[in-house]
Amino acid sequence: MYTSIPKGLTDFALAIEKGTNAVISNRYNPFYYHGALPQFYLWVLFLSGLLLFAYYIPTIDNAYFSANLVNAWTSVDYITDKLPMGAVIRGIHRYAGDAMVITIVLHALRVWVTDRYRQYRWIQWVTGIMLLLMVLFVGQTGYYLVWDERSLVLTRMTVSAFDALPIIGPGLKAWFLNGTAITNLTLSNFPFIHIGLSFTLLFGLWMHYVRMTRPVIAPPPAINYMLLAVLLLVVFAYPITSGKMADINSAPTSFDIDWFFLFPYWLMAHVDLVTYWVLMIGATIGLTIVPLPNLYKAANPIEPAEVVLTKCVGCSLCSFDCPYQAIEMVPAPAGSRFKLLATVKPYRCSACGVCVGACAFDAIDLPNLLDTDVTAQIRALAEAKPGA
Amino acid sequence: MDKTIDIVLVVVAAVVCLAFTGLMPWAELGMNGAYDNWPLWLRWANENLFLPLPNYNQVAGMGASWTEYLKKSGAESRYGDYAYSLVMGVAMVAAAIGIAAIGREEAEEKTILPVKK
Numbered sequence: 076m077y078t079s080i081p082k083g084l085t086d087f088a089l090a091i092e093k094g095t096n097a098v099i100s101n102r103y104n105p106f107y108y109h110g111a112l113p114q115f116y117l118w119v120l121f122l123s124g125l126l127l128f129a130y131y132i133p134t135i136d137n138a139y140f141s142a143n144l145v146n147a148w149t150s151v152d153y154i155t156d157k158l159p160m161g162a163v164i165r166g167i168h169r170y171a172g173d174a175m176v177i178t179i180v181l182h183a184l185r186v187w188v189t190d191r192y193r194q195y196r197w198i199q200w201v202t203g204i205m206l207l208l209m210v211l212f213v214g215q216t217g218y219y220l221v222w223d224e225r226s227l228v229l230t231r232m233t234v235s236a237f238d239a240l241p242i243i244g245p246g247l248k249a250w251f252l253n254g255t256a257i258t259n260l261t262l263s264n265f266p267f268i269h270i271g272l273s274f275t276l277l278f279g280l281w282m283h284y285v286r287m288t289r290p291v292i293a294p295p296p297a298i299n300y301m302l303l304a305v306l307l308l309v310v311f312a313y314p315i316t317s318g319k320m321a322d323i324n325s326a327p328t329s330f331d332i333d334w335f336f337l338f339p340y341w342l343m344a345h346v347d348l349v350t351y352w353v354l355m356i357g358a359t360i361g362l363t364i365v366p367l368p369n370l371y372k373a374a375n376p377i378e379p380a381e382v383v384l385t386k387c388v389g390c391s392l393c394s395f396d397c398p399y400q401a402i403e404m405v406p407a408p409a410g411s412r413f414k415l416l417a418t419v420k421p422y423r424c425s426a427c428g429v430c431v432g433a434c435a436f437d438a439i440d441l442p443n444l445l446d447t448d449v450t451a452q453i454r455a456l457a458e459a460k461p462g463a
Numbered sequence: 464m465d466k467t468i469d470i471v472l473v474v475v476a477a478v479v480c481l482a483f484t485g486l487m488p489w490a491e492l493g494m495n496g497a498y499d500n501w502p503l504w505l506r507w508a509n510e511n512l513f514l515p516l517p518n519y520n521q522v523a524g525m526g527a528s529w530t531e532y533l534k535k536s537g538a539e540s541r542y543g544d545y546a547y548s549l550v551m552g553v554a555m556v557a558a559a560i561g562i563a564a565i566g567r568e569e570a571e572e573k574t575i576l577p578v579k580k
Contacts, residue, residue, distance in 0.1 A: 103563045156540045163548045297566065300559035307552030311545050314538035 088188045108294040109185045112178040113210075115294055115302055116171045117276065123168040128270065130154050130161075133262040135222060135323065147222035147262050148320040155315065166310035172214045173335045174306065179207050193366035194377060195286075195399055195425050200366040202283040208359065209276055214336035216269040222262065223318035225330035230257060232343055239348035257323060286400050286423060378442045379424035380431065382417045386438035389415030393430035393439055399423050402430060469565050476561055483550055 092106045101107060132150040154161040183203060186192045192200040215233075219226045237247040249255065253264035284290045294302070318330070332341055343351050379401070394402040394417060401423035407416040417430075417439065428449050430439045441449070498506070508514055529549075530542050538545060 099563055102566060159541075160544050160547065162538065162541055163544045166548070295562075295566075297559045297562040300555040300562065304552045304555035304559065307548045307555065311533075311549040311552065312536075314533055314536045314545060316537035 084188045085190075088185065103295060103297050105294070105298055106185065108291055108298060109178070109182045111291050111294045112298075112302065113175045113182060114280070114292055115299060116175040116178060119171040119303070119306070120168060120175065121273070123164050123171065124270070124273070126164050127154060127168055128266065130158060131220065131266065133220075133266050134259045135257065135262050135321070136259065146320075147220060148317070151221050151317060155317065162315055163307075163310055166313075166315040167306050169217075169315055170306050170309045170313075172210075172217060173333070174302070175210060176207075176214065176335045179203075179210060183207070187365075195401070195423050197366040198286055199283055201363055202279060204359070204362050206276060206279045206283060209272060209279060211336060211339075213269060213272045213276070215339075216265055216272070218333070218337065219265045220262075220269060221317055222321050224321055224325075224327040225318050227257075227321035227323070227325075228327050228330050229337070229340060230261070232340055236343060236348055236351065240352065288396075288398050288400055377424065377426045379421035379426060380419050380428075380439050380441050382419060383438045383440065384416070386436050387413070387417050388436055388438070389413040389417065390435070391415065391417075392433045392435065393417050396429050396433035398427065398429060399425055401425070472561050472564065476557065479557070480554070483554070487547065487550065 092104065095104045095106060105112065130150055130153060132145055132147060134146045136146045151165075155165055156162070158164075183192075186196075186200070186203075215229065219230055219233075233251060234248055237251055238244050240247065251261075251264070251268075252258075253260040284292070293299075321327075332338070334341075339351075339355065342354065346354070389404065389407055391404050394404050401420045403418050403420060404415040405418050407413050419439075426441055426444075428441055428444065431441060431444075431449050432453070501509070526546065529546070533542050533545055
């Protein structure tokens with residue numbers, strides 16, 4: 076285990092986990108819920124976004140600057156300055172997005188340093204990278220919605236970037252602008268992209284969990300309170316602000332960078348567009364293919380569990396308990412006394428031995444670890460733990 | 464953890480919650496703590512029951528520096544909302560610590576080895 080990871084890194088991560096356990100016990104250790112943390116922030120984003128959406132007006136009608144002007148910027152201004160708790164909700168929405176990116180990156184790092192990203196877990200890694208990209212793009216579209224000067228610059232830079240892509244570029248540009256230029260139709264398209272893609276994240280999450288029998292998707296209440304508390308305190312410490320209203324006839328060139336979401340724009344501003352796309356696509360492909368089994372040969376190849384056909388009674392207990400859905404119950408062969416028979420999907424099996432413990436009939440074994448050896452190891456661990 | 468500490472934690476948390484539940488809307492209504500702004504029943508209690516109530520005039524300007532901070536940070540209005548945010552954040556930190564402290568004892572799991580038939 077941990078063969079492809081620098082050992083110091085793994086030891087460091089495990090030492091932090093152990094230290095956290097000593098302080099707050101393993102029940103409330105966020106390292107054991109690292110996958111659930113971004114999802115908690117996703118629910119916060121959905122709820123806070125619902126309120127913002129109710130008051131948001133997706134237009135750019137700013138031909139006549141006046142106090143009574145109603146457009147995207149003024150509606151955001153109304154939410155911030157007039158709506159009770161509007162600024163706080165807006166701040167929560169903004170910082171929950173940042174927190175989601177931070178927790179996703181920490182989740183990915185934890186998965187990587189503990190070598191839990193490849194072989195039978197490749198699908199979680201690949202879908203995780205896709206989810207991260209989607210979250211980044213959804214977050215960026217949130218910055219367009221405010222329709223301040225930064226939104227205008229970001230919109231124009233995005234259009235330029237799409238335009239530089241061969242073949243699909245013009246189509247992407249037309250889709251993004253909802254036409255050929257920045258108009259009211261463009262602003263009506265932004266909430267559609269922002270909210271539509273946000274809900275698509277749920278589909279992505281389903282794919283992320285598809286081979287996990289019991290994914291941990293909700294942290295315990297104490298951690299939830301702490302996550303929400305962090306947001307509320309940051310909202311107070313860094314009140315949310317907007318820039319000047321965007322003027323379609325002006326050409327603002329500088330803006331504040333939110334490094335969690337807008338780093339691609341920083342890159343875009345410093346390199347030509349061809350280099351930008353090469354770097355972005357290269358980084359995406361590089362991250363995605365990390366778990367390919369051929370890239371990292373396991374020091375100890377996994378020997379999948381094997382079903383003892385003469386002993387299996389088709390009770391399905393092993394199938395229920397398998398964490399990776401690697402055991403499928405199929406109709407038993409003709410002549411069998413039982414209806415079902417367990418079969419192992421070798422490419423999904425992690426050789427964790429859970430099925431061996433689940434089977435009450437000694438009908439499943441790990442080739443390199445006999446049932447008696449597994450029981451002996453568990454007994455030794457249990458006896459070594461005081462109070463067990 | 465000793466049950467007595469649990470009870471003390473619960474009582475302290477309840478008192479703090481009640482106090483803030485009363486004080487926050489009180490502040491929202493623009494009451495600055497001056498004696499004349501006190502509800503009648505509290506004034507009556509102060510004068511007739513001789514309760515050891517603090518002098519609220521001393522804390523009336525306490526929020527000025529916080530408001531100044533918010534203004535410098537870019538907030539333009541509704542500073543009271545940010546006060547709610549701060550207090551709710553602190554309350555949730557306290558709640559998280561309380562839950563973790565009380566739930567610590569349940570974190571110890573017992574391992575039961577299955578006996579195969």
